[in-house]
Each structure stands twice: as structure tokens, then as C-alpha cells.
Amino acid sequence: MKMTFRWFGTGFDSVSLSQIRQIPGVKGVITTLYDSVPGEAWADEKVKTLKAEAESHGLEISGIESVNIHDDIKMGNGRRDEYIENYIKTLEVLGKNDIRLVCYNFMPVFDWTRSELARVCEDGSTVLAYSSKAVDSIKPEEMFDSIDKDSNGFVLPGWEPERMAKVKELFDLYKGMTNEKLFENLVYFLKAIMPVCDKYDIDMAIHPDDPAWPVFGLPRIITCKENVVRMLKAVDNPHNGLTFCTGSYGTNRKNDLCEMIKAATGRIHFAHVRNLRFNTAIDDPVQDFQESAHLSSEGSFDMFKIIRTLYETGFDGVIRPDHGRMIWGEKAMPGYGLYDRALGACYLQGLWEACEKTIDRSGVKLYR
Numbered sequence: 001m002k003m004t005f006r007w008f009g010t011g012f013d014s015v016s017l018s019q020i021r022q023i024p025g026v027k028g029v030i031t032t033l034y035d036s037v038p039g040e041a042w043a044d045e046k047v048k049t050l051k052a053e054a055e056s057h058g059l060e061i062s063g064i065e066s067v068n069i070h071d072d073i074k075m076g077n078g079r080r081d082e083y084i085e086n087y088i089k090t091l092e093v094l095g096k097n098d099i100r101l102v103c104y105n106f107m108p109v110f111d112w113t114r115s116e117l118a119r120v121c122e123d124g125s126t127v128l129a130y131s132s133k134a135v136d137s138i139k140p141e142e143m144f145d146s147i148d149k150d151s152n153g154f155v156l157p158g159w160e161p162e163r164m165a166k167v168k169e170l171f172d173l174y175k176g177m178t179n180e181k182l183f184e185n186l187v188y189f190l191k192a193i194m195p196v197c198d199k200y201d202i203d204m205a206i207h208p209d210d211p212a213w214p215v216f217g218l219p220r221i222i223t224c225k226e227n228v229v230r231m232l233k234a235v236d237n238p239h240n241g242l243t244f245c246t247g248s249y250g251t252n253r254k255n256d257l258c259e260m261i262k263a264a265t266g267r268i269h270f271a272h273v274r275n276l277r278f279n280t281a282i283d284d285p286v287q288d289f290q291e292s293a294h295l296s297s298e299g300s301f302d303m304f305k306i307i308r309t310l311y312e313t314g315f316d317g318v319i320r321p322d323h324g325r326m327i328w329g330e331k332a333m334p335g336y337g338l339y340d341r342a343l344g345a346c347y348l349q350g351l352w353e354a355c356e357k358t359i360d361r362s363g364v365k366l367y368r
Helices: 017-021 044-055 071-075 080-096 132-136 140-148 167-173 179-200 225-234 257-263 303-312 339-358
Strands: 002-006 028-031 060-065 101-104 116-120 126-131 203-206 240-245 268-273 276-278 288-291 318-321
Touching (some): 002 060, 002 339, 028 318, 071 080, 126 132, 179 203, 179 240, 225 240
Parallel strands (some): 203 240, 240 268, 268 318
8 A cells, every 4th residue: 555645736735745755654646737728638848847846855656636538528529539649648648757547537517516615613623515405506607606715715626717617618518418428438538548558557547426426417427336337347457447535435325335445356546535424314305414534433434444445355556645624723725734634644554554464465364
């Protein structure tokens, strides 16, 4: 297991590489060219500069999150093949620079949806939260203003102003899009890029839809075990795999996270591990949840069981703490402050060490 930390790059992130380097056990960063535009081919020089900056602080680039996918690819029309070719060129650049993990998503319009970015907790910390009642009562084109006011002045991934300015246009473009058609377009994309992934040993790790159900009537396809297994079988290549994000799959309480891990054994290339706390009953028509500290006791997930299942199924890939609380007066991109994620990184490594010292890969206890 390789513990990493997400970093958005100099000028885009309140957290510095020097700070990340001081988190125990963290040897690499998950980053991106944050000012890149979906559909463009990344320049080798920019990737080399980004890599050199990380390495100058004793860190490697363990993966890219994300190389964003142009809407023409998701919709399966327009200049799809041209944009896929640019994506392949980007993968070639990454491969030549020894970067062999790419996290991406295939969500229409919104990369993720929350109704609040700074819900105040009992201890005074603030967290990202979701209320279906709040989301259902707002127009899609009004979502950006709602999100932007709590962004602390940061540009949020998937909520870039220039993209949100075209929300109505994007909804028109996706009008009539079905789950089945979106799935077909994903398979088309994956089959096209697998040869370059094979050549450079690049693992593509699709991120689940967040939350794991339709929002504003938009289709969602990476939401549950059945859909994940279908996607893995449709493009049965070891480089076609998952980002296993507990906080995204876990939004839908019908999902058994540990059973999903078992179903995707050998195809989980990247793990985002975080906790959620649900504030409404599972059968309540209004779903309300908030993100929490990583500890099992702070949320609704059994974090040790999740880590143990990853360990027992042979996962040995890249992992990072995911969204953290805003604590100790920090002002940062919501969900991406330094302090709580650093605590999460240490907690997750403690759980992993407990697995290493008590269970071998076949599930046999080593000692009590």
C-alpha cells in the first residue's frame, strides 16, 4: 500500500509540498495540471515541470487526478474521436514520464454534488454535506452560486466558473441521454485507450458517481456492484479498473462496500478512503449525510473492516485520505485542508499496520 496526498498544484492549493512531505508515511502526491482544459492534449514540458517540482520536495507523482474527459466523449457525438486521440496523446506523455495511474470520472455536467460545503459540526469544525431536500428544491443553474459562496475563494474541481457558465447548454446537450447510452460511450472510450495503457502500463481508475444516484435527472452509471462488474467485464483488461471511493459508493446505503471490494479484486488501482455520517434513516425519503473525520467512531462506516477487506483481497496500490473536515481555524479548499486529511492519513496507515501484523494475505491470523 502506498499512502499519498492530493495536491492541486502551486497557485491552486493552500497546502504546500513542504507540508505534505512532513506527514508520516506519505511519499507521493496525486495531482493534475489544474488549469488544463478537457479535450486538450497535455504538453510534455508541463508534465516534466510538475514532476520535477514534486521530486524537489522528496515526493513522487503517484497518480493523476484527473485527466478530465470532454463532454463529446461522454455524449458520443461531435468531435469524440478527435478528443479521444488527444487523451491518448496525454497518456503517452504521462507514460513516458513514468506516471502510471490516472483517476477519471464519467459523470455528466457535475463531477460531484453537495448542498453545503461548510456545515457546522458540534465540535465547531465544518464539513461537506448533502441534503436531498435542499438539492431537489434548487434549479441546476443555481447550484454554482450556492457552491461558490462557500468555496473560500478556491476554484473547485468540477465546478470551474467557465464550465458552470454553460450549465443550461450542457443540460440541453445531455437531454435524452440514458444510462445505457452513457455506458456504451464509456466502453467505446475505454476500448480506444487500452492499447496505449498496455504499452505504458497505465492503470485507468474510474471514480464512482457522487452521490451514487441520479441528480437533476442526469444518468449515473458507476454507482453499485452490478454496474462496476459489468464495466470491468465489458473491457476485460487489467488496466481498466477502479478508484474505490468509500465516500462516493457509500452514499447509497444499499451498497455493501466490502462486498464491492471483493467483487473487484485485482482491479482496484486506487483507493479514496473516508467516512460519512448519515442523519436520516435508510428508508427516509429525505437523505441527509455529512462527511466526517476518518475514524469509524465518527461516522457510519466500519473503517477497519474496509481496510481489512482491501488488505485480504490483495490490494497493494495507491491510497489517499479523502475529504477532511475544516479544523483548527484553517482556510482552504472545502474538503481539502491539510490538518484533518493528515490525521486521516495516519489513521489509515495505523489500520493497515494492524492488518499486516495480524493477518496474512490468505486471512490467517498471525498473532493476537
